[in-house]
Amino acid sequence: MTSSVKQETVSIPYKTLIGEEFDEDVLRVIEHLTFDYESTDEELASKTGMTVNEVRKTLYKLYDSRIATYHRVRDLNTSYFIHFWKLLPVKSSILAYRKKALLTIEKLKQRLEYERNNVFFHCGTKECPKLTFEEAAESKFKCPVCSNPLQALNNEKTIEFLRNKIEELEAEVENLSKKL
């Protein structure tokens, strides 16, 4: 049973599905999960050599990313809940990721438009806010916090960063769509 799950994990882009939350622990836990409710936190800890706390933290990351889920049963002796974990069907994980990514792309595009359509002003002090042209004009091109003169900011780097991020996400979404 475990071997068939392992084989499937190779072709599943879990790293992409989890994104920035991905680390080695995630992969170790995924390798020992199956598509049936049969693994408890304790069993996974002993199989992976991780502590129960590390395993739980990782399982909740997988839960948040719609990759794993659990059902819980109350232990009649201790009255604590025992959680039984399983992997969600890959298709639903991909669909959940895609939905999240498309929302992010939409937000990044709005931000890109905003950056393109505005000139920003700043006094050069790290703690002070970035102002729009209207705000800068209103305070007569002096920082409302420290009263230093405001300078127009070059936001080319921000624009480039946003554009790259959008491209990157769009490519991921396209790749994942092929796996559905």
Ligand SMILES: [Zn+2]
């Ligand atoms: Zn300032």
